[in-house]
Amino acid sequence: MARPTPLSGFPELLPAQRTVEQHVLDVVRRTFELHGFAGIETRAVEPVEQLLSKGETSKEIYLLSRLQEDEDGARTDRDKQLGLHFDLTVPFARYVLENAGHLAFPFRRYQIQKVWRGERPQEGRFREFTQADIDVVGQGELPYHFEVELPLVMAEALGALREIGVPPVRILVNNRKVAEGFYRGLGLDDVDAVLRAIDKLDKIGPEAVAELLVADAGASPAQARACLALAAISGEDRTVVDRVRALAVEHDAGTELLETGLTELGALIDAAGRRAPGVVVADLKIARGLDYYTGSVYETVLVGHERLGSICSGGRYDTLASDGTNTYPGVGLSIGVSRLVARLLGAGLVSASRSVPSAVVVAVLDEEHRSASDDVAQQLRARGIPVEVSPNAARLGKQIRYADRRGVPFVWFPAGLDTDGNPVGHQVKDIRSGEQVEADPAAWLPPAEDLWPTVRPA
């Protein structure tokens, strides 16, 4: 076969790059588990009609058919047709309903899986990518404090990646109740139209947004100015709440909702200021997702890489799922792992110290004595040292080069006879310094920082 070429939108990583991604996944998984989230996986497919119930992504769904049925000319009925999931929220909601009798609520879960979207690939936007989600879902009710807790778990997970060279993050938060209460207080009842206009602020600027508010949301010029003034508010402390309140119009239609929202937003900012200072920022112009989220909404930017878009988004749903008997409210966030890792690698921010796990290559003096090298390797592995044995008994310079090409720091020379036939003990060479010392395969340990590949600022 001729050399294949990559498929656009389906990124693959070389081994050293995958080491970086695996490290990111290991760190976020550990953080999630330290916070008591249970890991689950859901199947990759859902019935198409369930995927379509979240309208905005309908065009991006990959449908499945079996080659066999395709050749028979028989098309599957749409209502039985399967598609690949495009996020982990829709399958999670279905999993909760399907297994509600076997789960304990509130149910805290993390889920790290691939998702697929048939959209046009571009920077940071793939057709296949990995997400790492946390959600808490309640049965009937879900207290607000989870809306404070979850972004702080993500702040910790992303903060734990700082030491490998991941830039700091800002988690931008807003609250549907604040926005809706404020707009209704102004007398604007088509809240979604206002949100759609505000969502365009970064793209088209305040003047064009003001025109949209007048044209599409039925706002007067003064109401439009008030909406823009709200969107201009951002900050890391409680004064944000005061600034919104100072701007708001007291009005039966919105005041109570606004006050509830401001209490929630204030609690989040307070807690974030204590637990993750400088990370969480209230940003009242965040409108993405406020059409389906019902409380807090979150977006996360990498500082210095704001144009990449959000790397961790989510929010609160009063009705994540419902089965007629029970309603399941939920709150969660999702890290776009592929987008994050592609930037870390593409911008040269992070790298792995070697392309293989091995800390040691055990040399083979001649093929007759390969089992002596296998014995050394097994002794080292028994003490947790990753080791491979040289693929051949080439001259030692070539075997050292085998290790060097992979970044393996040590080459082990098993006990044997020197060129004069005199016995020589085990020796291990640090091929970076050239230092070679006698060593006991039952006792020797590499320096801790050499034991496994390290992932670090490039």
Add this chain to the structure above:
Amino acid sequence: MARPTPLSGFPELLPAQRTVEQHVLDVVRRTFELHGFAGIETRAVEPVEQLLSKGETSKEIYLLSRLQEDEDGARTDRDKQLGLHFDLTVPFARYVLENAGHLAFPFRRYQIQKVWRGERPQEGRFREFTQADIDVVGQGELPYHFEVELPLVMAEALGALREIGVPPVRILVNNRKVAEGFYRGLGLDDVDAVLRAIDKLDKIGPEAVAELLVADAGASPAQARACLALAAISGEDRTVVDRVRALAVEHDAGTELLETGLTELGALIDAAGRRAPGVVVADLKIARGLDYYTGSVYETVLVGHERLGSICSGGRYDTLASDGTNTYPGVGLSIGVSRLVARLLGAGLVSASRSVPSAVVVAVLDEEHRSASDDVAQQLRARGIPVEVSPNAARLGKQIRYADRRGVPFVWFPAGLDTDGNPVGHQVKDIRSGEQVEADPAAWLPPAEDLWPTVRPA
């Protein structure tokens, strides 16, 4: 939405079950890494014509189409159409060709991913399942010793699962060269026809196989008897080699090949007898895959669960991939993780000690003081203890029940005031024994066996 029902062939696990699967994956990954295999992932999709080049699975492929193109009525050209991969070998071969210039050979990789097959679901056979593969691929050449090494790595990975309750395994090995050399020595040149007949031995018995050999492979009754005699040979030591040799007919057409095969098989049995006594068994009736493998072939059964079929199979390809300039021989094995885990859970062999990671639930005395509980949790997590905070400030009995329902062993009561208003220090309760002691959140540690959920014989 009404309560959804499971999709046949797409198994999903509850949190405690997933803890078992995750543990299995962690153990095999660690074993692979200790042996110097680098982890990679490949995309889930391949061009259909590449998937079809491995003919036997053509009917099982899931094709992809985008909802949008489907609605336009435009069908994608077959030559550009994508399908979900049905194993990890085809994508790995493509990855090797695509990235040959960036890889160091021999290249040792592991790959743990989902695969999809549109076949009829039955016990141990799914439409979506997880495989854990190791392969070594060379450029131009690949010495035989890798055919000895790889099944022993799998023996170690599966052996490391013994302590959680996984039954012992037998890795059954055969060698294409032995079979082909033996048959050609007998004068039977339609080797694949012989293998197809022998492959039916377990299903239809020796007499029916003898008839097939006569009818389809052109064998005389005496030749058929010799083939069955070869298939009856099995054993864990070198006498297997002698028994085959005693049975073989010296014949120019086969002797050299047979001798090469017997040398290889003997080396594998010798090494296995030293490193994994009792695990590797030469079984000359193994014929599955001998039509495409060119050297060693492996199948693995769980002792006591032989009817489940192989849980870890593979073999040697002289041409895993080829790009016109170079040929890439490879050898590898694949663990059917989903099949293995489904049996472990279904037969009640293995279970997890709890359904959540948390070792501790920190009680909340009243919502006003939730942040005091958050502080305790953060101090414990900082020392690597998985902790969650109670979802509410219900009476303590209810909070203890919250922990108990999830199998969390400890409940922490933060310092506060007792009912008489006197200060009380931090206390932690082992809810299994009822023992409650004063504790310092900056120093307390749970017993090591309680720190993380354990996976153990059920």
